[in-house]
Amino acid sequence: MHNGAATTETLAGDVRPLSTARPGERGVIVHVGDHDEHGVLNADELERRLLELGFVEGAAIELLHEGMIGGDPIAVRVDDMRVALRRREAHAISIRFESGN
Amino acid sequence: MTDVTLSPLRAALVGNPNSGKTALFNALTGARQKVANYAGVTVERKEGLLTTPAGRTLSVLDLPGTYSLRARSPDEVVTRDAVLGRLQGETAPDVVVCVADATNLRLILRLVLELKQVGRPFVLALNMFDIAQRQGLQIDIERLSKEIGAPIVTTVATRKRGLEDLLRQVDAVAQTVAPGENVWREPTSADLRHAHAEARRIVKACVKPAERPDTITGRIDGVLLHPAAGLAILLGLLFLMFQAVFTWATPAMDGIEAGFAALSELINGVLPDGLIQSLLVDGLIGGVGSVVVFLPQILILFFFIIMLEDSGYMARAAFLMDKIMGGAGLHGRAFIPLLSSFACAIPGIMSTRVIDNKQDRLTTILVAPLMTCSARIPVYTLIIAAFIPNTTVWGFVSLQGLVMFGLYAAGIVSALTVSFVIRRIFWRGSVEPFMMELPTYKAPDIKNVLMNLWIRARIFMSRAGRIILPLMILVWALSTFPYPPEGATEPAIDYSFAGMIGHFIQPVMEPIGFNWQMSIALIPGMAAREVAVAVLGTVYAVSEADGATDALASLLSSQWSIATALSFLAWYVFAPQCAPTLGVVKRETNGWLWPSVMFFYMVGLAYLAAFVTFRAASAFGLG
Ligand SMILES: Nc1nc2c(ncn2[C@@H]2O[C@H](COP(=O)(O)OP(=O)(O)OP(=O)(O)O)[C@@H](O)[C@H]2O)c(=O)[nH]1
Ligand SMILES: [Mg+2]
Numbered sequence: 001m002h003n004g005a006a007t008t009e010t011l012a013g014d015v016r017p018l019s020t021a022r023p024g025e026r027g028v029i030v031h032v033g034d035h036d037e038h039g040v041l042n043a044d045e046l047e048r049r050l051l052e053l054g055f056v057e058g059a060a061i062e063l064l065h066e067g068m069i070g071g072d073p074i075a076v077r078v079d080d081m082r083v084a085l086r087r088r089e090a091h092a093i094s095i096r097f098e099s100g101n
Numbered sequence: 102m103t104d105v106t107l108s109p110l111r112a113a114l115v116g117n118p119n120s121g122k123t124a125l126f127n128a129l130t131g132a133r134q135k136v137a138n139y140a141g142v143t144v145e146r147k148e149g150l151l152t153t154p155a156g157r158t159l160s161v162l163d164l165p166g167t168y169s170l171r172a173r174s175p176d177e178v179v180t181r182d183a184v185l186g187r188l189q190g191e192t193a194p195d196v197v198v199c200v201a202d203a204t205n206l207r208l209i210l211r212l213v214l215e216l217k218q219v220g221r222p223f224v225l226a227l228n229m230f231d232i233a234q235r236q237g238l239q240i241d242i243e244r245l246s247k248e249i250g251a252p253i254v255t256t257v258a259t260r261k262r263g264l265e266d267l268l269r270q271v272d273a274v275a276q277t278v279a280p281g282e283n284v285w286r287e288p289t290s291a292d293l294r295h296a297h298a299e300a301r302r303i304v305k306a307c308v309k310p311a312e313r314p315d316t317i318t319g320r321i322d323g324v325l326l327h328p329a330a331g332l333a334i335l336l337g338l339l340f341l342m343f344q345a346v347f348t349w350a351t352p353a354m355d356g357i358e359a360g361f362a363a364l365s366e367l368i369n370g371v372l373p374d375g376l377i378q379s380l381l382v383d384g385l386i387g388g389v390g391s392v393v394v395f396l397p398q399i400l401i402l403f404f405f406i407i408m409l410e411d412s413g414y415m416a417r418a419a420f421l422m423d424k425i426m427g428g429a430g431l432h433g434r435a436f437i438p439l440l441s442s443f444a445c446a447i448p449g450i451m452s453t454r455v456i457d458n459k460q461d462r463l464t465t466i467l468v469a470p471l472m473t474c475s476a477r478i479p480v481y482t483l484i485i486a487a488f489i490p491n492t493t494v495w496g497f498v499s500l501q502g503l504v505m506f507g508l509y510a511a512g513i514v515s516a517l518t519v520s521f522v523i524r525r526i527f528w529r530g531s532v533e534p535f536m537m538e539l540p541t542y543k544a545p546d547i548k549n550v551l552m553n554l555w556i557r558a559r560i561f562m563s564r565a566g567r568i569i570l571p572l573m574i575l576v577w578a579l580s581t582f583p584y585p586p587e588g589a590t591e592p593a594i595d596y597s598f599a600g601m602i603g604h605f606i607q608p609v610m611e612p613i614g615f616n617w618q619m620s621i622a623l624i625p626g627m628a629a630r631e632v633a634v635a636v637l638g639t640v641y642a643v644s645e646a647d648g649a650t651d652a653l654a655s656l657l658s659s660q661w662s663i664a665t666a667l668s669f670l671a672w673y674v675f676a677p678q679c680a681p682t683l684g685v686v687k688r689e690t691n692g693w694l695w696p697s698v699m700f701f702y703m704v705g706l707a708y709l710a711a712f713v714t715f716r717a718a719s720a721f722g723l724g
Binding site: 033044046047048049050051052053054056057058064065066067068070071073075079080081082083084085086088089 | 204
């Protein structure tokens with residue numbers, strides 16, 4: 001929220017799905033949706049559920065923890081709340097990651 | 102003519118999960134509905150009455166939490182229908198009280214914008230304001246109120262702060278704001294984005310970020326959700342819980358046992374030998390007393406569960422177990438219902454309402470009774486105390502506690518296996534998504550913990566009074582009448598109705614090593630598992646020639662072989678010895694099909710497990 005959309009957009013884009021993130025990586029959501037092969041929910045339903053839980057473009061994201069087996073599920077901070085989800089669903093969320101240091 | 106009396110008002114508490122709606126409901130109405138620190142505690146509507154400062158009767162409705170009115174699971178349907186006035190015989194509430202977690206306003210403001218479309222007058226309660234203040238969060242309430250077009254009050258539900266204010270605003274809104282037209286429709290993703298943007302703008306305008314944001318949760322999670330240590334800690338906690346159930350309770354149990362023994366002595370001394378004395382000593386003290394003795398164990402178990410629920414650990418446990426649960430074909434949200442089933446399968450089955458997919462929900466319902474509920478504790482403890490030596494292994498672990506842990510583990514493993522089979526063979530379904538909020542940790546409130554334990558103790562004692570006591574009178578009568586004929590050689594109970602019934606069923610139970618006394622115990626044990634212990638108490642007390650005051654455990658150890666005892670335990674891991682559970686399954690699934698399926702598969706497994714156990718143990722020379 002604090003670093004404003006304008007600055008993040010001018011940064012070199014490291015845009016990847018949230019499902020590829022490692023613990024400690026942060027960024028901003030740039031897109032929620034693209035995920036046609038979920039298998040259970042159609043893309044629209046998954047998109048709406050993610051939106052309702054606060055995964056919306058512009059929200060700040062940080063990957064906090066991951067599970068033991070295969071790094072799944074993951075716990076992420078979305079603005080002021082913490083949410084657990086599986087990487088499979090996280091694939092539908094694209095993040096512009098902060099260039100790491 | 103008298104003044105016009107004001108008509109009663111109806112208000113509904115609506116908000117995101119875990120925002121404190123039920124805590125507020127309890128504070129307002131004096132109710133004692135379950136409050137706990139994870140999303141999805143409330144799954145039903147509950148109504149309570151109170152009087153507002155203006156003297157109006159207010160009926161308050163507590164509802165399941167939701168992120169959206171677009172109901173996706175059975176609990177959310179209740180909330181949607183209540184808000185829209187679609188529930189049978191109910192109109193929409195006069196006032197909606199929107200309950201917000203003041204430390205996380207963005208999500209609830211999105212829901213507020215959706216709720217506005219329903220057109221009901223509403224008040225926003227900024228709950229958990231104590232936490233917001235502690236964090237130094239600055240909220241421009243006046244501005245926020247203007248932005249959302251409704252009055253705002255700050256509340257601390259757990260400390261009963263702000264309630265007067267809230268009620269005054271409810272009164273005022275009901276008086277002055279006319280309901281608008283209901284223009285709600287399911288939001289599309291574009292609608293959702295639009296509302297989010299609006300909510301973000303409002304938050305930016307009205308809320309200054311916390312000066313001292315919560316860092317404790319992050320630090321605790323660093324340990325508890327650690328990829329390697331996390332699961333070990335969870336297992337360690339469960340292990341500690343079952344050890345504690347077994348070892349901590351002993352002094353208190355000895356005390357209760359001594360009390361009942363003294364009472365029997367007293368009655369034996371005061372009353373002449375005869376029917377009344379036999380009813381009191383054998384039927385009531387021998388029966389009900391043998392169950393009441395387990396109160397300390399049940400309370401210790403609940404103490405652990407309440408601490409896990411209140412602290413916020415439950416959601417973490419679900420996170421840690423997700424991969425394993427998923428491997429067994431269970432839905433990610435099935436964990437909390439299954440863990441609740443350690444207390445009792447009934448609330449466990451009800452809390453499956455948070456699972457949206459029907460097959461996932463059914464699978465969870467079907468395996469929930471395999472989790473070791475607290476009513477099995479008396480049965481397990483009795484048999485363990487009688488047959489497992491009270492020694493220590495590896496220096497610090499009680500062997501009896503270890504066997505107890507083994508029985509719990511058997512329940513968990515069989516639940517996972519059954520669900521695996523269901524999902525692989527019968528419903529080859531796909532995996533549902535798992536998304537769950539991880540609440541911030543809160544120190545459990547001592548008052549709340551004690552009150553919950555008190556409620557549990559009352560439930561347990563009232564079960565003893567309402568179910569076990571009348572059943573025991575019946576069992577006592579059945580095992581006393583008819584009297585044996587003149588010159589009978591066998592113990593009197595062999596000639597009684599109970600003896601006849603027991604002998605009649607016994608051939609079926611013979612292959613699994615049950616004697617006829619055990620066979621009798623299984624029938625009233627259908628009403629509730631712990632009744633079996635009471636029945637054994639009575640049956641053996643009555644069949645003892647001199648009404649021996651020997652504790653039931655030592656009596657059993659002289660009467661049963663180890664193989665029989667193990668077989669009885671195996672039976673109890675699986676058997677559906679609980680009519681109320683089957684009743685709840687019928688209600689939750691709308692029909693007799695699923696309770697029947699549950700009954701037969703569990704009886705089948707129980708018989709099989711007991712058979713295998715008995716035969717194996719006999720083969721090892723324990724028969
Ligand atoms: N510090 C503080 N804690 C609160 C307050 N209100 C509720 N809590 C705690 O917040 C947690 C959630 O409270 P509940 O009343 O169960 O929440 P709910 O909104 O009914 O949750 P669901 O039924 O799951 O939708 C519990 O641990 C409460 O003790 C408050 O005003 N201050
Ligand atoms: Mg609730």
